[in-house]
Amino acid sequence: MGNTALQSPLSTNRWLRAATLVVAGALQTLTLSPFELWWLGPVSVLLILLACIPLAPGKLFRAGWLAGIGLFGSGASWVYVSISEYGNTSVPLAILLTVIFVVGLGLFHALAFWAWGKLASTSAVRRLILFPAIWVLGDWVRSWLLTGFPWLYLGNAHVDGPLGGFAPVIGVHGVTFLVVASGAVLYGLWWLVKEQRRGAAGVAALLTATLWLSGPALNKVAWTTLDSEPTTFASMQGNIPQQIKWDPDFLRDQIVIYLGLTEEFWETDLILWPETAIPIPQDQAGKIIEYIAGELGDHSTLITGIPWYGFSDRIEDFTFHNSIMAIGNGSGTYHKQKLVPFGEYVPLQQYLRGLIGFFDLPMSSFSRGPENQPPLQANGNGVMPFICYEVAYPDFVARNARNAGLLLTISNDGWFGDSIGPLQHLQIARMRALETGRYMLRGTNNGVTAIIDQKGRIAETIPQFTRATLQGEVFSASGSTPYMQSGSWPVLTLAMILIVFVRERVIPPRA
Incomplete structure (x- = not known):
C-alpha cells in the first residue's frame, strides 16, 4: 500500500470521476439539516478517496474544486434568495453572483487537495493518514480567511449523530476529523479486503466501531452544572416581511407588533426580541426604551436587537453597530464583531457602492464591535x-461563553426565505450549545425561534413564518467543557503533527 496504484473505476474514468466528486460534495449537504442523514458523511469521504487517491497534485486541485462546488452549490445555494429577492438584482445577475460565490468557496477545497497531494507525494498510506488532517486544517482556514465562512462542516451533522458526544471535548472540528478519518478507514478496509488481509481489516473495523459506539456513552457525561432554579423565558417572533423591514413608513407598526406579542409576558424573567427588532438607532429610540422599561416587572429583563449609532473611541469617528441591549432588571450593550460581507459592510465600498443594488442593501454600513466584550446581565445572570452569523464561529463562541451561564443568539433569517439556510443556522446554534454545555436561547424574526438545552436538543420551538411567542424555562450553567478551555487547538495541533511527521520530505536529510 505504499504507492498510488490503488485505482478504482471512479479514478480512471475522467467523466465518472468528475460526476462522483460533485455528487460526493452534495452528499455532505444531505448530512446536515433539514435532511440530517449523518451517516452519509463517511460515505462521501469514501467516494472522494476512491476518485482521488491515485491523482497527481494538479489533478487533485481540480478534484477538490469539483467536490467543493458540489458541497457549496447544494449547501449554500440559499445566498441566491438574498441576492435575487432582496438584493434588487435581476435573475441572470443573481445567478452569476451565486455561481461566483460557490466557485470561489470551492477554491478552499481545491487548494487543500493540492496541498494534500504535495505533502503525501505518491504514497497511498500517507494520503490516507494525512487526508483528515488536511481536511480539518482547510475547514479551519475557511473559518477566518477573508472574514470566514464557518458553514457546512461535516461535524455539525452529529449534533444528533453518534459522534456528538465528542463535541464538548474536541469541538466541531474534532468531530469532523473523526468523520473524515472514518471515511479513510472505509477506503482502507476496501483495499485490505481486496488484498485478502482480512485480519487487519477486522482490527481496523473494530477500532472504528468502538469509536462510534463510545460517542453516545460520552454524551451522557455532565460537563457543566445547571442551576436548580429555572429562569422563565419568552421570545417573540414578529415575522416582519423583509421588504418592509427598513421602510420608514412601517417602523412604528413593527414596534407595535412586538409590544403586542409581549403584552402577556412583561413579568417573565427573560424576554427576547430578535435582531434589529427595534429598527431605529438606539440614540433615537429613547421613548421606546423608556416605555419598555416601565412595562417590565421588577425582576424582568428584555433583551432586544437594535442598531447603535454614536462616537466610537476605538474607531475615532461616529459609526453604526449592529447591537443588542438589555432593558429592565439587567444591563449592557453588545456590538456585533463578526460582520457579514455585503450584508453588513461592503468590502472595497469606494468601488462597489452604487454599482448594483446588491451593494447598497439597507444597513450595510456597520462597523465591527470591539473584542472581549463582557456578557449582558439579566437578573444576576451573565x-x-x-448576533446572527457570529454563532457559526465555534472557537469564538467557546471563548466568549466562559464568563456566562446562558448563551443567546438573535437573527433575522428573513433574508433567506424558505430555503435550507435558516435550518442549517439552527443546527449550528445547537452544536454551539452542545460544545459549551449551556442553554442557547434563539430569537429570530421569522424562524427558527427555539430554546436549545445544554445537550444541543431543542426543548421548545415555534413554526417558521408565523407571528407567535415562544415560552419556556431555561437553566443557567456553571463550569466549562474541555472544549471551552482548549478550543480547537488540540485537533489542529494533531493535524500539524501528522503533517510534520507523515509528509513526504521535500528535502531529503543529508547522509
Whole structure:
C-alpha cells in the first residue's frame, strides 16, 4: 500500500470521476439539516478517496474544486434568495453572483487537495493518514480567511449523530476529523479486503466501531452544572416581511407588533426580541426604551436587537453597530464583531457602492464591535449574546461563553426565505450549545425561534413564518467543557503533527 496504484473505476474514468466528486460534495449537504442523514458523511469521504487517491497534485486541485462546488452549490445555494429577492438584482445577475460565490468557496477545497497531494507525494498510506488532517486544517482556514465562512462542516451533522458526544471535548472540528478519518478507514478496509488481509481489516473495523459506539456513552457525561432554579423565558417572533423591514413608513407598526406579542409576558424573567427588532438607532429610540422599561416587572429583563449609532473611541469617528441591549432588571450593550460581507459592510465600498443594488442593501454600513466584550446581565445572570452569523464561529463562541451561564443568539433569517439556510443556522446554534454545555436561547424574526438545552436538543420551538411567542424555562450553567478551555487547538495541533511527521520530505536529510 505504499504507492498510488490503488485505482478504482471512479479514478480512471475522467467523466465518472468528475460526476462522483460533485455528487460526493452534495452528499455532505444531505448530512446536515433539514435532511440530517449523518451517516452519509463517511460515505462521501469514501467516494472522494476512491476518485482521488491515485491523482497527481494538479489533478487533485481540480478534484477538490469539483467536490467543493458540489458541497457549496447544494449547501449554500440559499445566498441566491438574498441576492435575487432582496438584493434588487435581476435573475441572470443573481445567478452569476451565486455561481461566483460557490466557485470561489470551492477554491478552499481545491487548494487543500493540492496541498494534500504535495505533502503525501505518491504514497497511498500517507494520503490516507494525512487526508483528515488536511481536511480539518482547510475547514479551519475557511473559518477566518477573508472574514470566514464557518458553514457546512461535516461535524455539525452529529449534533444528533453518534459522534456528538465528542463535541464538548474536541469541538466541531474534532468531530469532523473523526468523520473524515472514518471515511479513510472505509477506503482502507476496501483495499485490505481486496488484498485478502482480512485480519487487519477486522482490527481496523473494530477500532472504528468502538469509536462510534463510545460517542453516545460520552454524551451522557455532565460537563457543566445547571442551576436548580429555572429562569422563565419568552421570545417573540414578529415575522416582519423583509421588504418592509427598513421602510420608514412601517417602523412604528413593527414596534407595535412586538409590544403586542409581549403584552402577556412583561413579568417573565427573560424576554427576547430578535435582531434589529427595534429598527431605529438606539440614540433615537429613547421613548421606546423608556416605555419598555416601565412595562417590565421588577425582576424582568428584555433583551432586544437594535442598531447603535454614536462616537466610537476605538474607531475615532461616529459609526453604526449592529447591537443588542438589555432593558429592565439587567444591563449592557453588545456590538456585533463578526460582520457579514455585503450584508453588513461592503468590502472595497469606494468601488462597489452604487454599482448594483446588491451593494447598497439597507444597513450595510456597520462597523465591527470591539473584542472581549463582557456578557449582558439579566437578573444576576451573565448572558453572552451572539448576533446572527457570529454563532457559526465555534472557537469564538467557546471563548466568549466562559464568563456566562446562558448563551443567546438573535437573527433575522428573513433574508433567506424558505430555503435550507435558516435550518442549517439552527443546527449550528445547537452544536454551539452542545460544545459549551449551556442553554442557547434563539430569537429570530421569522424562524427558527427555539430554546436549545445544554445537550444541543431543542426543548421548545415555534413554526417558521408565523407571528407567535415562544415560552419556556431555561437553566443557567456553571463550569466549562474541555472544549471551552482548549478550543480547537488540540485537533489542529494533531493535524500539524501528522503533517510534520507523515509528509513526504521535500528535502531529503543529508547522509
